[in-house]
Amino acid sequence: MSTATAQLDANKAIELLRHQRTLYRKLRALADRQKTLVVREDGEALISLLADRQRLVDGLVQLSRQMGPFREKWTEFFNGLSDAQREEVACLLEEVNASLGAILKSDARDTATMTARRARVATELGDIGGGRVATAAYARCGASGGARTDAKA
Numbered sequence: 001m002s003t004a005t006a007q008l009d010a011n012k013a014i015e016l017l018r019h020q021r022t023l024y025r026k027l028r029a030l031a032d033r034q035k036t037l038v039v040r041e042d043g044e045a046l047i048s049l050l051a052d053r054q055r056l057v058d059g060l061v062q063l064s065r066q067m068g069p070f071r072e073k074w075t076e077f078f079n080g081l082s083d084a085q086r087e088e089v090a091c092l093l094e095e096v097n098a099s100l101g102a103i104l105k106s107d108a109r110d111t112a113t114m115t116a117r118r119a120r121v122a123t124e125l126g127d128i129g130g131g132r133v134a135t136a137a138y139a140r141c142g143a144s145g146g147a148r149t150d151a152k153a
Contacts, residue, residue, distance in 0.1 A: 010085055013070045013077065017092040020063050024099035027056045031106045038110045041117070 030053050037046040070077050081089060 009070075009077070010081055013067070014085065014088060014092070016063060016067050016070075017089060017096070020060065020067075021092050021095055021099075023056050023059050023063065024096050024103075027053060027060075028099045028103055030056070031103045035106055035110060038113050 030049055034046065034049055034053075037049060078086065078089065
């Protein structure tokens with residue numbers, strides 16, 4: 001491969017990595033906003049936000065396909081970069097990995113919050129159901145003349 005072609009490839013890879021960083025920054029911002037919506041229990045806004053996140057994820061999938069040829073020969077490619085390019089690529093990858101880690105951690109917290117909320121609601125609904133059973137039992141006792149089952153009745 002000629003030096004000019006290698007430089008074009010390097011520039012293309014760096015451009016793709018910069019775009020990836022931008023998408024991860026946007027995804028991280030949405031993850032932060034998601035946390036607020038989960039706490040506020042704003043389901044409608046959360047669904048809209050998740051659709052926005054999906055669009056960003058779709059963009060990252062497409063970007064990953066474009067990065068495929070670089071990943072296949074990553075060591076060779078990386079070693080062929082200039083020092084300045086290697087430093088930029090390393091910084092870009094570090095930021096992307098940090099963003100991904102923060103997003104995953106935030107999503108895990110949100111999942112735990114929603115799981116706890118679902119369990120609480122299920123318990124409350126169970127309590128309501130139990131209360132209805134008790135109410136129905138008391139109503140039956142009242143309808144039957146309040147008959148008692150102990151020996152003193």
